Structures are given as C-alpha cells and as structure tokens.
Amino acid sequence: MANAETDSSVYYVPHNGWYPVVLAAGVMLMLTGFASWLNATSNGEPGSWTQTVIGFGITAVVLYFWFAKVIAENQQGLANEQLKKSYVWGIGWFIFSEVMFFAAFFGALFYARVIAVSWLGGEGAKGLTGEYLWPEFEAVWPVMSNPNNALFPPPEQSMAAPALTGWLGYLPFYNTVILLTSSWTVHVAHSAIKEGNRKKLNTWLGLTVLLGIIFLILQAEEYIVAYNDMGLTLGSGIYGSTFFILTGFHGFHVTLGTVMLLVMWLRGLKGHFTANDCFGFEAASWYWHFVDVVWVGLFIFVYVL
Amino acid sequence: MSEVIHADHHDDADHHGSGDHGPEKGLARWLFTTNHKDIGTLYLWFSFLMLLIGGVMALIVRTELFQPGLQFVNPEFFNQMTTNHGLIMVFGAIMPAFVGLANWLVPMQVGAPDMALPRMNNLSFWILPFAFGIMISTLFMEGGGPNFGWTFYAPLSTTYAPDSVTFFIFAVHMMGASSIMGSINIIATILNMRAPGMTLMKMPMFVWTWLITAYLLLAVMPVLAGVVTMMLFDIHFNTSFFDAAGGGDPVMFQHIFWFFGHPEVYIMILPAFGVVSHILPAFSRKPLFGYDSMVYAVASIAFLSFIVWAHHMFTVGMPLAGQLFFMYATMLIAIPTGVKVFNWTATMWKGSMTFETPMLFAIAFVVLFTIGGFSGLMLAIAPVDYQYHDTYFVVAHFHYVLVPGALFSIIAAVYFWFPKWTGKMYNETMGKLHFWLSFIGVNITFFPQHFSGLAGMPRRIPDYALQFADFNMLSSVGAFIFGFSQLVFLYVIIHGIRNGKPAEGRSWEGARGLEWTLPSPAPYHSFTKPPQVRDEEVHG
Ligand code: HEM
Ligand SMILES: [Cu+2]
Numbered sequence: 001m002a003n004a005e006t007d008s009s010v011y012y013v014p015h016n017g018w019y020p021v022v023l024a025a026g027v028m029l030m031l032t033g034f035a036s037w038l039n040a041t042s043n044g045e046p047g048s049w050t051q052t053v054i055g056f057g058i059t060a061v062v063l064y065f066w067f068a069k070v071i072a073e074n075q076q077g078l079a080n081e082q083l084k085k086s087y088v089w090g091i092g093w094f095i096f097s098e099v100m101f102f103a104a105f106f107g108a109l110f111y112a113r114v115i116a117v118s119w120l121g122g123e124g125a126k127g128l129t130g131e132y133l134w135p136e137f138e139a140v141w142p143v144m145s146n147p148n149n150a151l152f153p154p155p156e157q158s159m160a161a162p163a164l165t166g167w168l169g170y171l172p173f174y175n176t177v178i179l180l181t182s183s184w185t186v187h188v189a190h191s192a193i194k195e196g197n198r199k200k201l202n203t204w205l206g207l208t209v210l211l212g213i214i215f216l217i218l219q220a221e222e223y224i225v226a227y228n229d230m231g232l233t234l235g236s237g238i239y240g241s242t243f244f245i246l247t248g249f250h251g252f253h254v255t256l257g258t259v260m261l262l263v264m265w266l267r268g269l270k271g272h273f274t275a276n277d278c279f280g281f282e283a284a285s286w287y288w289h290f291v292d293v294v295w296v297g298l299f300i301f302v303y304v305l
Numbered sequence: 306m307s308e309v310i311h312a313d314h315h316d317d318a319d320h321h322g323s324g325d326h327g328p329e330k331g332l333a334r335w336l337f338t339t340n341h342k343d344i345g346t347l348y349l350w351f352s353f354l355m356l357l358i359g360g361v362m363a364l365i366v367r368t369e370l371f372q373p374g375l376q377f378v379n380p381e382f383f384n385q386m387t388t389n390h391g392l393i394m395v396f397g398a399i400m401p402a403f404v405g406l407a408n409w410l411v412p413m414q415v416g417a418p419d420m421a422l423p424r425m426n427n428l429s430f431w432i433l434p435f436a437f438g439i440m441i442s443t444l445f446m447e448g449g450g451p452n453f454g455w456t457f458y459a460p461l462s463t464t465y466a467p468d469s470v471t472f473f474i475f476a477v478h479m480m481g482a483s484s485i486m487g488s489i490n491i492i493a494t495i496l497n498m499r500a501p502g503m504t505l506m507k508m509p510m511f512v513w514t515w516l517i518t519a520y521l522l523l524a525v526m527p528v529l530a531g532v533v534t535m536m537l538f539d540i541h542f543n544t545s546f547f548d549a550a551g552g553g554d555p556v557m558f559q560h561i562f563w564f565f566g567h568p569e570v571y572i573m574i575l576p577a578f579g580v581v582s583h584i585l586p587a588f589s590r591k592p593l594f595g596y597d598s599m600v601y602a603v604a605s606i607a608f609l610s611f612i613v614w615a616h617h618m619f620t621v622g623m624p625l626a627g628q629l630f631f632m633y634a635t636m637l638i639a640i641p642t643g644v645k646v647f648n649w650t651a652t653m654w655k656g657s658m659t660f661e662t663p664m665l666f667a668i669a670f671v672v673l674f675t676i677g678g679f680s681g682l683m684l685a686i687a688p689v690d691y692q693y694h695d696t697y698f699v700v701a702h703f704h705y706v707l708v709p710g711a712l713f714s715i716i717a718a719v720y721f722w723f724p725k726w727t728g729k730m731y732n733e734t735m736g737k738l739h740f741w742l743s744f745i746g747v748n749i750t751f752f753p754q755h756f757s758g759l760a761g762m763p764r765r766i767p768d769y770a771l772q773f774a775d776f777n778m779l780s781s782v783g784a785f786i787f788g789f790s791q792l793v794f795l796y797v798i799i800h801g802i803r804n805g806k807p808a809e810g811r812s813w814e815g816a817r818g819l820e821w822t823l824p825s826p827a828p829y830h831s832f833t834k835p836p837q838v839r840d841e842e843v844h845g
Contacts, residue, residue: 016329016337020428027482028435031475038541039468066424086421086493093489097527104531104561108546111561116554126622133549148550152543235543238552245538245546 014073023062030055071272071280084279091283095290098253102294105249109242109301113141117238120147146237155232155240159222159303171222172303175215176295179254182211183292186261186285193278198268205265205281208288212258219251246302250294257291260284328829336431339423340829341408342726347430348405349719353795355397355437356712360788362390367750367784369767370777383767384452385444391455395573396480397437399707402715403576404429404487407515409726411491413820414509416500416838418830421493429487436479443469443476454765456566459547459558463539470540474533481526488519488526495519500819502838506600509818510593513600514579517607521568521575524611529565532558556621563614571610574674574706575603577714578645581667583818584721585649588664589656590815595648602641602648609638619690628687635685639678646675661813662736666717669709669744677705680755695765698758704751708787709744716743716794723798724812728826729805735797742790749783817842 033051040047073079120130121139130137134147142158159172185208192200223244226232234244264281267273273281328334328343338344365386369377378386408426412419420426443450448467451457462470495516499508508516535558538544545551547558578599586593593599615623615631623631649671658664680702684690693699716739723731753776758764762773769777808825819842823831 014339014423016333016339017424017427018337020424021336021431023428024431024435027432027479028439031479032439032472035471035475038471038537042541043468082497083421085497089493089496090422090425090489093492093523094485097485097489097523099527100524101527101531104528104564105535107528107561107564108531108535108557111557112546112553116549116557117552119554120549120552124624126624130549143552146545146551152545152548152551233543234538235545235551237545241538241544241546241551241553245535245544249534 017069019062019066019069023059023066026055026058026062028055030059071267074277074279087279087283091286095286098290099294102246102249102297105242105246106297106301109246112238112242117141117143142239143237144239152235152237153231155226155230155236157230157232158239159226159230159232159243168222168225171218172299175218176299178211178215178218179292179295182208182215183289185211186288190278190281190285193273193281194275196275198271201268201273202265205261205268209258209261209265212254212261212288215254216251216258219247219254243302246298250291250298253291253294257284257288260287337427339419339427341412341420341423341426341831342827342829344420344426344430345405345408345410346726348401348408348433351430351433352398352402352405352715355393355401356791358441359390359393359398360791362386362393364784364788366390367781370769371781372778373769373771373774375768378767380767381449381452384454384765385450387765388451388454388457389440389444392440392451393437394707395455395569396477397433397440399573399711399715400484401433403515403518403573403711404484404491406511406576406580406715406718406722407487407491410722410820411494411512411515412498413725413823413827413831414512414818415495415498415503416819416832416836417494417498418832420490421498422490425486426490429483429490432479432483436476436483439472439476439479443467443472446472456562457536458562459536459539459555463536463547466540471537474537477533478530481530484522484526488522491515491519492523500832500835500838506597507838507843509579510582510596510599511576511579514575514582514603517603518572518575521572521607521610525565525568525572528561529569532561532565535561556618559618559621560615563617564611566617567614568607568610570703570706571606573711575607577670577674577711578603580714580718580721581649581670583816584663584667584717585652585671587721587813587815587817588661588667589653589658591652591656592817593648594651594654595644598644599648602644605641606638609634609641613638616685616687616690619687620694632685632687636682639682642678646671646678661720662731662733662740663717663721665737665740665744666713666720669740670713670717673705673709673713673747677702677707677710680705692761693758695763696758697754697762697764700764701751701754701758704754708751709747713743719798721813721816722820723801724808725820725823725825725827727802727805728808728824729801730808730812731797731801731805735793735800739790739793739797742793743787746783746785746787746790750780750787751783753777753779753783 030052033049033053033055037047037049037052070079117139118124119126120134120137121127122131123139130147136145137147138145142160143154144158145154146152185204189201189204189208192198192204232240232243234240261284264273264284267280272278328340329337334343335347338347363386365378366383369375369383408420411417440450446467446469448469450467450469451462451473453461453466453470457473495508495512535544535546539546539548539553545553547553547555549555582593582599613631613635615627616635619628619631653668660668680698684693684699684702720731720736723729757769757773757776757780760773762769762776810824811821812825813821819832819836819838820827822836822842
C-alpha cells in the first residue's frame with residue numbers, strides 16, 4: 001500500500017459516499033419548504049415550517065458527517081500535499097465568489113444612490129418621468145420621503161452618520177472596532193498554532209468567537225431600534241432595502257463565520273491542529289477576514305458616507 | 306440502507322492512495338460516485354434529457370407560430386413555454402453539457418487521476434436534478450410556471466409574477482451553487498493537478514478555455530444569486546429594489562441581470578472554442594494555428610465580457626455617453642473573436658483534411674457561429690439596435706451562436722471523444738446523417754428569422770401579422786427537422802455503445818493530447834501516476 005502523504009507521485013482519490021446526494025436532497029427539501037412557507041404567508045395563509053426544518057436537519061447532519069470524515073481521513077494521513085493545495089484553492093475562490101455576491105448588493109446601493117434616485121428627482125434626460133409621476137419627490141440620500149409614501153412608508157430616521165447621536169450613533173463604530181479586533185485576535189490564535197502553544201490558541205480563538213457574538217448582539221439591538229423606534233424597516237423604500245440587505249447578509253455571514261470559528265475552537269480543545277497542518281482553522285480565519293473587510297466597506301458606504 | 310453500509314464498508318476496506326478500484330454496481334455507482342468519468346457521464350445524459358425537454362417546449366412554441374392567429378395554446382401557456390425553454394436550454398442543457406465535458410476531459414488532458422475535489426464534484430452534479438425538478442414542477446403549480454422570459458425582468462418577475470416564482474428563485478440559487486462548486490473544482494484541478502512539465506502555455510485549448518470560463522462563472526453566478534435574492538425580498542419582504550414607487554428602479558434589475566447575463570453567454574461559448582480548437586487540427590492533420598494568440602484571444606474576450614452588458618439595454622434608457630461606451634466596447638469583442646476565426650481557418654489551410662462527423666460539426670461551427678457573430682455586430686450598433694431590439698433578429702442572432710455554435714460544438718465533442726469514452730466507434734454513416742439533418746434543420750429554422758426580425762416581427766408573442774406567415778412556416782418546419790434529427794443522435798450513441806467496433810487508443814489519426822495516449826476506453830482512474838508530457842502531444 002502506497003502512503004499518500006510521503007509519496008507525492010501517487011494521487012489520492014476519495015471513495016464513493018452517500019453524503020453529496022443526500023445533502024442535495026436535504027437542501028432541496030429545505031428550500032422548497034421555505035418557498036411554500038413564504039408563498040403561504042404572503043397570501044395570508046398559515047404556513048408550516050415542518051419541511052424546512054426537516055430539510056435543514058438533513059443538511060446539517062450530512063455536513064457534520066462529511067466534515068468529520070474529511071478530518072478523520074486527514075488524521076489517518078490520507079490527505080497528501082496536493083489535496084491540501086486543492087483545498088486552499090477551493091476556499092480562496094469560494095471567498096472570491098462571496099465577494100461577488102456582496103458586489104451585487106453594493107452595486108445596487110451605488111446605482112440607487114447615484115442614478116436611480118437622481119432620475120426620480122428629475123435629473124437628466126430621463127428625469128422627466130419622475131417629474132410627471134412624483135413631482136414632490138426630492139433626490140436626497142438617505143431617502144427620507146419615498147415617491148409613493150402610501151405604498152412605502154418612509155423611515156422617520158436613518159442610520160447615516162450625522163442623523164444619529166448617543167450610543168446608537170456610535171454603534172457601527174463600536175462594531176467596526178469589534179470586528180477589526182477580532183481579525184487581530186484570530187491572527188494571534190493562528191500564530192499560537194504555529195508556536196504550538198495550545199493554551200494561547202484556545203484563549204485567543206475563544207476571544208474571537210466571543211467578539212463575533214458581541215457583534216451579532218449589537219447588530220440585533222440596532223435592528224430592534226430601527227424597527228421599533230425609527231420606523232426603519234425593509235419596507236421603508238430604497239434606503240431601508242439597501243440598508244437591511246447589505247447589513248443583513250453581512251450579519252448572516254458573520255453568523256456563519258462565528259459558527260465556523262466555534263467549531264475550530266472545539267476542535268482545538270480536542271487537540272486538533274499542528275503547526276503545519278491546520279487547514280480547517282486557516283480556512284475559517286480567511287473567511288473571517290473576508291467578513292471583516294466587507295464590514296469595512298459597509299461602514300464606509302452605508303453608515304459614514 | 307444496505308447500499309449505504311456497503312459504500313461505507315467499501316471505504317474502510319481499501320485505502321489505496323491511488324484508488325485502483327473499479328466502479329460500484331447498480332444504482333449506487335451513479336448516486337454515490339466520486340469518479341470524474343461517471344460524473345461526466347451523468348452530466349452529459351442529464352443535459353441530453355434537458356435538451357429533449359427544452360426541445361419539446363420549443364416545438365410547442367413553433368407549432369403555435371406555424372400560422373398566424375392563436376390555435377394550439379393560450380398566450381399564458383405560450384409565455385411559460387418560451388420562458389422555460391430558454392431557462393432549461395441555458396442552465397439545463399448547454400452549461401451542464403460543458404461541465405460534463407470538463408469532467409471527462411480535463412483530468413485526462415492534464416494527466417490527473419481525477420478531479421481535485423471528487424466528493425464535491427458529485428454534489429455539484431446531484432444538485433442539478435433537484436434544481437430542475439423544482440423548475441419543471443413550477444409548470445404544474447397554481448398560477449402556472451415562470452412566464453416572464455428567461456431574462457426575468459422585474460417587475461414582470463416580481464409584482465406581476467405567478468406564485469411559483471419563489472420556487473424559481475430557489476432553483477436558480479441551487480443551480481448557482483452547483484456552478485460555483487463545479488468551477489472551483491475545475492480551477493483546482495487545472496492549477497494543481499497538471500502532470501509535471503505541462504506548463505500553462507502547454508495546456509490543451511479546451512483546458513485553457515475552461516479555466517477562463519470557470520473564472521467567469523465564479524465572478525457572475527453570485528451576482529445572479531444576488532439579483533434573484535433582491536427579487537425574493539421585493540416579492541416577500543416589501544423591499545423596493547426594483548420598484549420606482551419606493552425609490553428603486555426596474556432598470557437596475559436589468560443592469561445587474563446583464564452584468565451576469567453577458568458573461569453568461571461567453572460561459573456558453575468559450576468551452577466551445579476549446580472543443581473546436583481540438584477537432585479542427587485533428588482532422589486537418591496540422592497543429593493548431595496561433596496557439597498563443599488563441600489563449601490571449603480567449604482571455605481578452607473574457608475580460609471584455611464584463612464591460613459590455615448594457616448592449617442589451619440600448620432601448621431601455623441610458624445616457625448618451627453610456628450608449629457610446631457600450632457600443633464601442635461591444636464592437637471590440639469582434640477583434641479577438643476574429644482572431645479565433647482566422648486561426649481556425651488557417652489551421653485548415655493546406656491541411657490534409659478528412660470530413661468525419663466531428664469535423665463536419667466543427668466546420669459548421671466555424672461558419673455558422675461567424676454568422677451569429679456578424680449579426681451580433683449589427684446589434685451592437687446602438688442606433689440600429691433601436692430597430693432590431695426585441696425582434697426576431699435578436700432571436701436569430703443568439704440562436705446562431707448557441708445552436709450551431711455552442712450545441713454543435715458539444716455534439717462534435719461527443720462524436721470526437723466517443724471512442725475514448727466508450728472504447729467503441731459510432732456508426733459514421735448515421736453520424737453524417739445526423740449532421741446533415743441538423744445542419745439543414747438549423748438553417749431552415751433560424752435563417753428566415755433574420756428577415757422577419759428586420760421586417761419588425763416582435764419576439765415572445767404568440768401571434769403575428771400576416772406578412773410574416775411564410776418565414777414562420779419555414780421556421781417551424783425547420784424546427785421539427787432539427788428536433789427530430791436529435792433522435793438520430795440518440796440512436797447513434799446507443800448503437801455505438803452497444804454494437805460499435807472496438808476503437809484504438811489513438812482513435813483518430815491526427816488526434817494529439819494526453820488523453821489519446823491512454824487506451825480506449827480510458828481506465829477508470831485516468832492517470833494513477835503523473836505521465837510524462839511529450840512535446841508531440843502538446844497543443845492537440
Ligand atoms: C461578436 C460577438 C457578439 C456580439 C457583438 C453580440 C452582440 C449582441 C447584442 C448587441 C445583443 C442585444 C440585442 C438586443 O437585445 O437588441 C445580443 C443579444 C444576445 N446575444 Fe450576442 N453578441 C455576440 C456574441 C454572442 C455569443 C457568442 C452568444 C452566446 C453564445 C450570444 C448570445 C446572445 C443572447 C442569448 C442574446 C439575447 C439575450 C436576450 O435578450 O434574450 N451573443 N448580442
Ligand atoms: Cu451580450
């Protein structure tokens with residue numbers, strides 16, 4: 001039997017398995033269940049979560065087994081250098097695709113701010129339509145009065161920097177500090193692995209997870225205030241739409257990143273990761289840095305400018 | 306359950322690094338496989354099935370358009386047929402077929418045993434049947450399936466959409482996930498698993514075109530996911546991205562969609578360029594002319610494809626500067642495209658050519674794709690696009706690049722590599738029959754559409770003015786010829802697999818490349834040890 005790790009002239013091909021096809025089925029159940037629920041509630045009927053939850057359960061369980069198996073194979077020395085390089089390419093380009101996903105929403109923000117709202121306000125050759133349909137509409141950002149305020153009740157207040165005072169006004173700033181700090185703490189955790197210092201790893205990685213959770217709590221608080229006190233909702237026109245889709249999907253990615261780091265923390269407690277074999281940790285940390293960079297973009301373009 | 310246990314048991318039973326085990330038995334082989342050839346086969350058969358389903362939808366459309374007036378289907382159903390035809394052909398037939406070809410060919414052509422991430426490879430495939438199951442089931446839902454055209458412009462796809470649009474959105478998400486994982490796999494395989502000595506500029510053209518296509522997919526599939534997500538929010542969560550009443554803009558939908566959509570059309574043609582760049586040299590018995598310039602041309606086309614999207618929107622409303630920019634940028638694409646057509650022609654020049662079925666399809670590709678390129682250039686001229694836009698001229702344009710373009714190249718590839726895949730030769734006479742029927746059918750179908758389009762016949766309408774009757778009747782006849790000739794294809798393949806004569810390792814005299822150094826059929830794991838890349842096998 002050839003040893004895949006030491007003999008680089010031999011390839012390692014993993015064996016057949018039921019995970020992928022069951023995962024695909026689970027995802028299908030989850031999404032169609034969710035779609036049915038959405039349609040039911042949008043039509044004012046009671047929807048059911050059962051199918052979505054079952055689908056999610058299947059997805060989660062399969063992912064657990066799948067990752068567990070990959071980790072186990074690696075520990076048996078089956079994963080050679082080449083496969084590890086493939087993993088690096090894989091996560092790298094996956095993150096690139098995530099960047100493009102956010103690019104779509106940033107693109108929507110810029111288009112709406114710079115082009116759509118100006119046209120609605122009467123600017124340029126296309127502005128005439130706006131003038132005829134909604135003569136009172138004024139092109140300002142954040143849009144505090146929509147073309148049709150009956151359909152889309154505008155927010156009373158926006159999240160843009162000058163509009164807010166008090167601790168809430170600084171919340172995005174705190175969150176920036178928190179995330180940037182967490183990027184640093186996860187980096188320290190990485191060097192801890194390289195030094196072989198397990199206690200340091202557990203501490204700093206745990207700290208990173210904690211910071212992620214604090215970020216999420218603060219963001220939840222921000223959303224609650226937005227909905228309850230500021231009248232800023234998904235339905236308050238283009239400002240609310242872009243605000244929530246950008247911060248919301250970012251928050252969703254922070255959640256994913258936190259879960260990943262949490263798993264890595266648990267793995268660290270179990271004694272996984274060595275100085276030259278810690279791909280899982282590194283992947284999660286790269287993902288975390290990506291989530292961070294997106295936040296900086298959000299902070300600048302959604303809150304400050 | 307027993308199969309599952311069996312699979313796991315099997316796992317523990319042999320832990321060879323090289324995995325020299327053969328395929329599993331029965332259904333389990335296909336459901337659980339991590340083998341690039343099995344997965345390639347799955348992709349190809351799936352895509353063929355989609356081709357037939359999408360084809361039936363097209364024939365329903367052509368039946369209705371055989372004569373002016375409404376006779377066979379009602380307009381609502383007509384709209385669902387055009388929409389689903391487009392979606393199924395683009396996402397279900399053409400794209401998966403190319404991924405199937407990549408699965409079969411890339412590992413063999415770069416000298417690898419398999420794809421870089423074999424389990425994820427299985428997942429990429431198995432998502433698709435579920436996604437298209439959802440898509441097709443929408444047709445049977447209350448309110449009918451998607452009816453807003455394959456471009457699903459808001460607000461047709463939001464405010465005025467049937468309920469089933471929610472399912473459509475999630476189906477698109479699943480297809481996107483499949484494409485992204487597929488691309489990551491292809492990139493990792495190409496960048497990481499090449500045999501020693503195969504430098505980037507020695508890679509076969511098909512590998513090059515797929516590498517670049519994979520980057521296009523990674524860049525734009527997430528944008529598609531983003532735009533359908535915004536639709537979902539507009540529909541169910543009261544946002545106003547595409548609703549001017551809330552400060553949004555339906556035109557914004559089109560910008561984001563076409564930022565995905567134009568690169569998407571190149572996703573469907575770049576691998577075709579690769580295929581043709583293998584077949585023409587093989588049957589001209591000459592190396593590919595201008596290999597380096599072919600690589601640079603593909604790269605520049607890919608780059609340009611990101612900055613031309615608004616040529617789909619000239620009539621929608623855009624400042625003059627925008628119109629000019631997108632017009633000139635679009636025309637620029639004709640330059641690298643011209644380089645490719647020139648190189649293909651030069652490859653055949655003074656070659657000792659023979660005209661087996663794959664070659665016939667490849668030559669037809671060059672000629673007919675170029676016609677599509679020319680009509681594209683006409684459409685790129687902003688002032689005249691005001692007349693052509695949303696007419697049958699556009700339909701003729703994109704069908705010329707997609708049917709005798711992308712689809713012919715896929716068919717050519719299947720004939721060309723068939724002996725390598727199956728170890729058998731197909732029946733040449735039947736293959737040629739398939740070619741001539743397809744060639745004639747495709748031209749009868751789509752050539753007249755140039756004329757009806759120029760004369761002003763709008764697309765996506767179930768009825769039309771009397772003066773277009775003759776051209777439409779011709780189109781419909783051609784469509785039936787083309788459609789039914791694909792059954793000949795099916796026959797040739799099945800007959801070849803079952804009764805074909807055994808094929809040699811190098812099944813075609815002029816074929817070059819690592820895959821031809823393997824026996825036919827190729828072993829289950831292509832190269833268990835990295836092969837030597839010899840110069841005479843370079844540049845197929
Ligand atoms: C020289 C190259 C090309 C040029 C200059 C070009 C230009 C154009 C233009 C300007 C349009 C918009 C027409 C309109 O809606 O008024 C168009 C439509 C289209 N093109 Fe091309 N094109 C080229 C190549 C291709 C290729 C290679 C493909 C696909 C393989 C393709 C697929 C399409 C499709 C699908 C549409 C119609 C989309 C729709 O509205 O449904 N084109 N092309
Ligand atoms: Cu285009």
